Amino acid sequence: MSSSTVTSVVTEIVLPGKVEPEGLELRTRALPTPAGGQVVLRMDATGVSFAEQQMRRGKYYDQPPFPFVPGYDVVGTVTAVGPEVDAALTGRRFAAVTKTGAWASHLLLDAGDLTPVPDEVDASAAETVVVNGVTAWQMLHRVAGVRAGGTVVVLGANGGVGSTLVQLARHAGITVIGTASERHHAAVRALGATPVDHRDPDMYGRIRELAPDGVDAVFDHVGGAGVEQSWQLLRRGGTLVSYGSAATKDEEGSSQLPVLKLFGRIAAWNSLPNGRSAHFYNFWAGKRRCRASWQRRLSEDLSQVLRLVARGTLTPQIAATFPLADAAAALTLAESRTVAGKIILVPGS
Structure with missing residues:
Protein backbone atom coordinates (compact mmCIF):
# COMPACT_ATOMS: atom_id res chain seq x y z
CA MET A 1 0.00 0.00 0.00
CA SER A 2 1.24 3.51 -0.67
CA SER A 3 1.59 5.89 2.25
CA SER A 4 -1.24 8.31 2.95
CA THR A 5 -1.08 11.94 4.08
CA VAL A 6 1.19 12.41 7.09
CA THR A 7 1.55 15.10 9.71
CA SER A 8 4.66 17.05 8.77
CA VAL A 9 5.57 18.32 12.25
CA VAL A 10 6.06 16.41 15.49
CA ALA A 51 12.81 4.20 33.70
CA GLU A 52 12.61 7.91 32.84
CA GLN A 53 13.48 8.80 36.43
CA GLN A 54 16.66 6.75 36.07
CA MET A 55 17.39 7.90 32.52
CA ARG A 56 17.58 11.57 33.46
CA ARG A 57 20.34 10.60 35.91
CA GLY A 58 22.08 8.49 33.27
CA LYS A 59 21.36 5.46 35.46
CA TYR A 60 19.09 3.29 33.32
CA TYR A 61 20.71 0.11 32.11
CA ASP A 62 21.42 0.27 28.36
CA GLN A 63 19.88 3.71 27.81
CA PRO A 64 20.82 5.59 24.61
CA PRO A 65 23.33 8.45 24.64
CA PHE A 66 22.02 11.96 25.30
CA PRO A 67 20.15 13.77 23.85
CA PHE A 68 17.07 11.62 23.20
CA VAL A 69 13.30 11.59 23.53
CA PRO A 70 12.10 9.55 26.55
CA GLY A 71 8.86 7.59 26.69
CA TYR A 72 8.72 3.85 27.30
CA ASP A 73 5.31 3.03 25.84
CA VAL A 74 2.42 4.61 24.00
CA VAL A 75 -1.22 4.23 23.00
CA GLY A 76 -2.25 6.02 19.84
CA THR A 77 -4.13 6.10 16.56
CA VAL A 78 -2.60 5.25 13.19
CA THR A 79 -2.86 8.29 10.90
CA ALA A 80 -0.78 7.08 7.96
CA VAL A 81 0.88 3.91 6.67
CA GLY A 82 3.95 3.25 4.59
CA PRO A 83 4.42 0.80 1.74
CA GLU A 84 3.62 -2.86 2.49
CA VAL A 85 1.28 -1.92 5.37
CA ASP A 86 -2.47 -2.56 5.24
CA ALA A 87 -4.25 0.79 4.81
CA ALA A 88 -7.07 -0.59 7.00
CA LEU A 89 -4.89 0.12 10.04
CA THR A 90 -5.51 3.84 9.53
CA GLY A 91 -7.87 5.25 12.13
CA ARG A 92 -7.45 2.28 14.50
CA ARG A 93 -5.97 2.42 18.02
CA PHE A 94 -2.91 0.46 19.07
CA ALA A 95 -0.43 0.14 21.92
CA ALA A 96 3.31 -0.21 21.50
CA VAL A 97 6.42 -0.50 23.63
CA THR A 98 9.13 1.91 22.51
CA LYS A 99 11.66 2.08 25.39
CA THR A 100 12.36 5.65 24.24
CA GLY A 101 10.63 8.09 21.91
CA ALA A 102 7.03 8.03 23.13
CA TRP A 103 6.99 11.52 24.66
CA ALA A 104 6.00 12.92 21.28
CA SER A 105 2.85 13.97 19.48
CA HIS A 106 3.52 11.52 16.62
CA LEU A 107 5.82 8.51 16.22
CA LEU A 108 7.13 6.41 13.36
CA LEU A 109 6.78 2.75 14.35
CA ASP A 110 7.03 -0.65 12.73
CA ALA A 111 3.54 -2.03 12.11
CA GLY A 112 4.66 -5.35 13.59
CA ASP A 113 5.20 -3.68 16.97
CA LEU A 114 1.53 -2.69 17.35
CA THR A 115 -1.01 -4.44 19.60
CA PRO A 116 -4.72 -3.60 19.04
CA VAL A 117 -6.51 -1.81 21.89
CA PRO A 118 -10.16 -2.80 22.45
CA ASP A 119 -12.61 -0.05 21.45
CA GLU A 120 -14.16 0.01 24.92
CA VAL A 121 -10.83 0.73 26.66
CA ASP A 122 -9.92 4.42 27.04
CA ALA A 123 -6.45 5.39 25.78
CA SER A 124 -5.23 6.53 29.21
CA ALA A 125 -6.57 3.37 30.83
CA ALA A 126 -4.79 1.24 28.24
CA GLU A 127 -1.57 3.20 28.72
CA THR A 128 -1.41 2.23 32.41
CA VAL A 129 -1.06 -1.45 31.49
CA VAL A 130 1.24 -1.49 28.47
CA VAL A 131 4.70 -2.00 29.98
CA ASN A 132 3.33 -2.26 33.53
CA GLY A 133 0.75 -4.86 32.58
CA VAL A 134 3.08 -6.98 30.47
CA THR A 135 5.75 -6.82 33.19
CA ALA A 136 3.29 -7.85 35.90
CA TRP A 137 1.70 -10.60 33.78
CA GLN A 138 5.01 -12.12 32.70
CA MET A 139 6.56 -12.03 36.17
CA LEU A 140 3.51 -13.64 37.77
CA HIS A 141 2.63 -16.22 35.14
CA ARG A 142 5.74 -16.81 33.01
CA VAL A 143 8.49 -16.44 35.63
CA ALA A 144 7.10 -17.23 39.08
CA GLY A 145 4.21 -19.44 37.94
CA VAL A 146 2.33 -18.98 41.22
CA ARG A 147 -0.87 -20.99 41.42
CA ALA A 148 -4.23 -20.27 43.03
CA GLY A 149 -4.02 -20.57 46.79
CA GLY A 150 -0.44 -19.29 46.95
CA THR A 151 0.84 -16.20 48.77
CA VAL A 152 3.09 -13.52 47.30
CA VAL A 153 4.76 -10.31 48.43
CA VAL A 154 4.66 -7.28 46.15
CA LEU A 155 7.08 -4.51 47.09
CA GLY A 156 5.74 -1.10 46.05
CA ALA A 157 2.16 -2.33 45.76
CA ASN A 158 0.92 1.23 45.12
CA GLY A 159 3.10 1.76 42.05
CA GLY A 160 2.37 1.22 38.38
CA VAL A 161 3.70 -2.34 38.14
CA GLY A 162 2.87 -3.14 41.76
CA SER A 163 -0.80 -2.16 41.65
CA THR A 164 -1.27 -4.12 38.42
CA LEU A 165 0.54 -7.13 39.86
CA VAL A 166 -1.68 -7.10 42.97
CA GLN A 167 -4.82 -7.16 40.84
CA LEU A 168 -3.58 -9.90 38.52
CA ALA A 169 -2.57 -12.03 41.49
CA ARG A 170 -5.91 -11.56 43.23
CA HIS A 171 -7.73 -12.42 39.99
CA ALA A 172 -5.69 -15.66 39.90
CA GLY A 173 -6.77 -16.56 43.45
CA ILE A 174 -3.47 -15.63 45.09
CA THR A 175 -3.11 -13.96 48.50
CA VAL A 176 -1.06 -10.75 48.34
CA ILE A 177 0.97 -8.87 50.94
CA GLY A 178 1.84 -5.45 49.55
CA THR A 179 4.32 -2.90 50.86
CA ALA A 180 3.63 0.83 50.57
CA SER A 181 3.83 3.98 52.66
CA GLU A 182 1.01 4.31 55.16
CA ARG A 183 -0.79 6.99 53.10
CA HIS A 184 -1.39 4.38 50.39
CA HIS A 185 -2.60 1.55 52.63
CA ALA A 186 -6.28 2.18 51.95
CA ALA A 187 -5.65 2.02 48.20
CA VAL A 188 -3.58 -1.17 48.53
CA ARG A 189 -6.29 -2.72 50.69
CA ALA A 190 -8.92 -1.76 48.11
CA LEU A 191 -6.97 -3.68 45.48
CA GLY A 192 -7.22 -6.78 47.65
CA ALA A 193 -3.81 -6.89 49.32
CA THR A 194 -2.80 -6.75 52.97
CA PRO A 195 -0.65 -3.61 53.34
CA VAL A 196 2.62 -3.37 55.25
CA ASP A 197 4.40 -0.05 55.84
CA HIS A 198 7.60 0.00 53.80
CA ARG A 199 9.04 2.61 56.18
CA ASP A 200 8.70 0.27 59.16
CA PRO A 201 12.25 -0.74 60.24
CA ASP A 202 10.83 -4.20 60.92
CA MET A 203 8.96 -4.46 57.61
CA TYR A 204 10.24 -7.95 56.86
CA GLY A 205 9.36 -9.07 60.38
CA ARG A 206 5.79 -7.85 59.84
CA ILE A 207 5.60 -9.82 56.61
CA ARG A 208 6.82 -12.96 58.40
CA GLU A 209 4.07 -12.53 60.97
CA LEU A 210 1.54 -12.54 58.13
CA ALA A 211 3.16 -15.53 56.37
CA PRO A 212 5.04 -17.54 59.03
CA ASP A 213 5.54 -20.51 56.68
CA GLY A 214 7.08 -18.35 53.96
CA VAL A 215 5.69 -17.13 50.65
CA ASP A 216 5.57 -18.52 47.14
CA ALA A 217 7.08 -15.45 45.49
CA VAL A 218 8.50 -12.02 46.23
CA PHE A 219 8.45 -9.37 43.50
CA ASP A 220 11.25 -6.94 44.34
CA HIS A 221 12.01 -3.80 42.30
CA VAL A 222 14.04 -2.24 45.12
CA GLY A 223 17.24 -4.29 45.01
CA GLY A 224 20.13 -3.08 47.14
CA ALA A 225 20.83 -4.63 50.52
CA GLY A 226 17.18 -5.46 51.18
CA VAL A 227 17.02 -8.07 48.41
CA GLU A 228 18.70 -10.52 50.80
CA GLN A 229 15.71 -10.22 53.14
CA SER A 230 13.31 -10.72 50.24
CA TRP A 231 15.12 -14.00 49.50
CA GLN A 232 14.76 -15.09 53.12
CA LEU A 233 10.95 -14.69 52.96
CA LEU A 234 10.60 -17.58 50.50
CA ARG A 235 9.34 -21.00 51.46
CA ARG A 236 10.84 -24.10 49.87
CA GLY A 237 9.85 -24.02 46.21
CA GLY A 238 9.41 -20.23 46.31
CA THR A 239 10.69 -17.75 43.74
CA LEU A 240 12.31 -14.34 44.08
CA VAL A 241 11.67 -12.15 41.05
CA SER A 242 13.96 -9.13 41.05
CA TYR A 243 13.17 -6.51 38.43
CA GLY A 244 15.04 -3.36 39.38
CA SER A 245 17.38 -1.58 41.73
CA ALA A 246 15.42 1.44 42.94
CA ALA A 247 17.44 1.55 46.15
CA THR A 248 20.56 2.53 44.20
CA LYS A 249 19.00 5.08 41.82
CA ASP A 250 20.72 8.04 43.48
CA GLU A 251 24.14 6.43 43.81
CA GLU A 252 26.97 7.82 41.73
CA GLY A 253 28.91 5.62 39.34
CA SER A 254 28.07 2.98 36.78
CA SER A 255 24.41 2.36 36.00
CA GLN A 256 25.26 -1.27 35.28
CA LEU A 257 27.06 -2.10 38.54
CA PRO A 258 23.95 -2.49 40.77
CA VAL A 259 22.37 -4.82 38.20
CA LEU A 260 25.57 -6.84 37.84
CA LYS A 261 25.70 -7.22 41.63
CA LEU A 262 22.13 -8.52 41.55
CA PHE A 263 23.09 -11.02 38.84
CA GLY A 264 25.91 -12.26 41.08
CA ARG A 265 23.62 -12.74 44.06
CA ILE A 266 21.00 -14.50 41.99
CA ALA A 267 23.57 -16.90 40.54
CA ALA A 268 24.87 -17.66 44.04
CA TRP A 269 21.37 -18.29 45.42
CA ASN A 270 20.45 -20.56 42.52
CA SER A 271 23.51 -22.70 43.23
CA LEU A 272 22.20 -23.51 46.73
CA PRO A 273 20.37 -26.84 47.23
CA ASN A 274 17.44 -25.33 49.14
CA GLY A 275 14.60 -25.68 46.66
CA ARG A 276 14.20 -21.92 46.14
CA SER A 277 14.97 -19.98 42.97
CA ALA A 278 15.78 -16.41 41.99
CA HIS A 279 15.35 -14.60 38.68
CA PHE A 280 16.14 -11.17 37.31
CA TYR A 281 13.23 -10.19 35.09
CA ASN A 282 14.30 -8.31 31.99
CA PHE A 283 11.44 -7.03 29.84
CA TRP A 284 13.67 -7.12 26.76
CA ALA A 285 15.11 -10.60 27.29
CA GLY A 286 15.08 -12.62 24.08
CA LYS A 287 14.52 -9.71 21.72
CA ARG A 288 18.00 -9.82 20.22
CA ARG A 289 17.87 -13.60 19.90
CA CYS A 290 14.51 -13.68 18.12
CA ARG A 291 12.65 -10.41 17.71
CA ALA A 292 9.58 -12.05 16.14
CA SER A 293 8.95 -14.49 19.01
CA TRP A 294 9.64 -11.77 21.60
CA GLN A 295 7.11 -9.45 19.94
CA ARG A 296 4.57 -12.25 19.60
CA ARG A 297 4.84 -13.07 23.31
CA LEU A 298 4.55 -9.38 24.23
CA SER A 299 1.40 -8.96 22.11
CA GLU A 300 -0.17 -12.14 23.52
CA ASP A 301 0.40 -11.03 27.10
CA LEU A 302 -0.65 -7.41 26.53
CA SER A 303 -3.83 -8.60 24.80
CA GLN A 304 -4.64 -10.75 27.84
CA VAL A 305 -4.21 -7.77 30.14
CA LEU A 306 -6.22 -5.41 27.92
CA ARG A 307 -9.07 -7.95 27.87
CA LEU A 308 -9.11 -7.88 31.68
CA VAL A 309 -9.31 -4.08 31.57
CA ALA A 310 -12.17 -4.24 29.04
CA ARG A 311 -14.08 -6.64 31.32
CA GLY A 312 -13.56 -4.44 34.37
CA THR A 313 -11.53 -7.16 36.11
CA LEU A 314 -8.42 -4.99 36.10
CA THR A 315 -8.91 -1.36 37.18
CA PRO A 316 -6.33 1.05 35.73
CA GLN A 317 -4.61 3.08 38.45
CA ILE A 318 -4.16 6.62 37.08
CA ALA A 319 -2.36 8.92 39.51
CA ALA A 320 -2.57 12.13 37.45
CA THR A 321 -2.81 13.36 33.86
CA PHE A 322 -0.69 16.12 32.30
CA PRO A 323 -0.42 17.59 28.80
CA LEU A 324 2.77 16.54 27.00
CA ALA A 325 4.19 20.06 27.28
CA ASP A 326 4.09 19.71 31.09
CA ALA A 327 6.28 16.59 31.12
CA ALA A 328 8.66 18.27 33.58
CA ALA A 329 5.87 18.71 36.14
CA ALA A 330 4.72 15.14 35.53
CA LEU A 331 8.23 13.77 36.10
CA THR A 332 8.63 15.88 39.26
CA LEU A 333 5.39 14.48 40.65
CA ALA A 334 6.43 10.92 39.79
CA GLU A 335 9.72 11.37 41.61
CA SER A 336 7.96 12.76 44.70
CA ARG A 337 6.68 9.22 45.44
CA THR A 338 3.47 10.73 46.83
CA VAL A 339 1.00 9.26 44.33
CA ALA A 340 -0.41 5.82 43.61
CA GLY A 341 -0.65 4.45 40.08
CA LYS A 342 0.71 5.79 36.80
CA ILE A 343 1.14 9.38 35.66
CA ILE A 344 -0.21 9.87 32.15
CA LEU A 345 0.81 12.33 29.44
CA VAL A 346 -1.74 13.29 26.78
CA PRO A 347 -1.38 15.57 23.73
CA GLY A 348 -2.96 18.72 25.24
CA SER A 349 -1.98 22.24 24.36
Missing part, protein backbone atom coordinates in the same frame (compact mmCIF):
# COMPACT_ATOMS: atom_id res chain seq x y z
CA THR A 11 6.22 17.99 18.95
CA GLU A 12 8.41 16.10 21.39
CA ILE A 13 10.14 16.28 24.75
CA VAL A 14 13.93 15.95 24.70
CA LEU A 15 16.16 14.81 27.56
CA PRO A 16 19.36 16.73 26.74
CA GLY A 17 21.61 15.26 29.44
CA LYS A 18 21.79 14.65 33.18
CA VAL A 19 19.33 17.36 34.20
CA GLU A 20 16.62 18.01 36.74
CA PRO A 21 13.07 17.54 35.41
CA GLU A 22 12.82 21.24 34.56
CA GLY A 23 15.78 20.74 32.20
CA LEU A 24 13.61 18.79 29.76
CA GLU A 25 13.27 20.59 26.42
CA LEU A 26 10.25 20.97 24.12
CA ARG A 27 11.04 20.94 20.41
CA THR A 28 9.37 20.50 17.05
CA ARG A 29 10.80 18.84 13.97
CA ALA A 30 9.72 17.48 10.62
CA LEU A 31 8.28 13.97 10.68
CA PRO A 32 9.54 11.79 7.83
CA THR A 33 7.13 9.88 5.61
CA PRO A 34 6.76 6.28 6.86
CA ALA A 35 9.02 3.79 5.13
CA GLY A 36 8.09 0.25 4.16
CA GLY A 37 6.49 -1.61 7.06
CA GLN A 38 6.05 1.57 9.12
CA VAL A 39 3.09 3.60 10.35
CA VAL A 40 2.60 7.07 11.79
CA LEU A 41 1.02 6.77 15.23
CA ARG A 42 -0.61 9.86 16.72
CA MET A 43 -0.01 9.74 20.46
CA ASP A 44 -3.24 9.58 22.47
CA ALA A 45 -1.55 8.71 25.79
CA THR A 46 1.92 7.94 27.04
CA GLY A 47 3.25 7.80 30.58
CA VAL A 48 5.97 8.43 33.12
CA SER A 49 7.74 5.32 34.39
CA PHE A 50 10.60 4.65 36.77
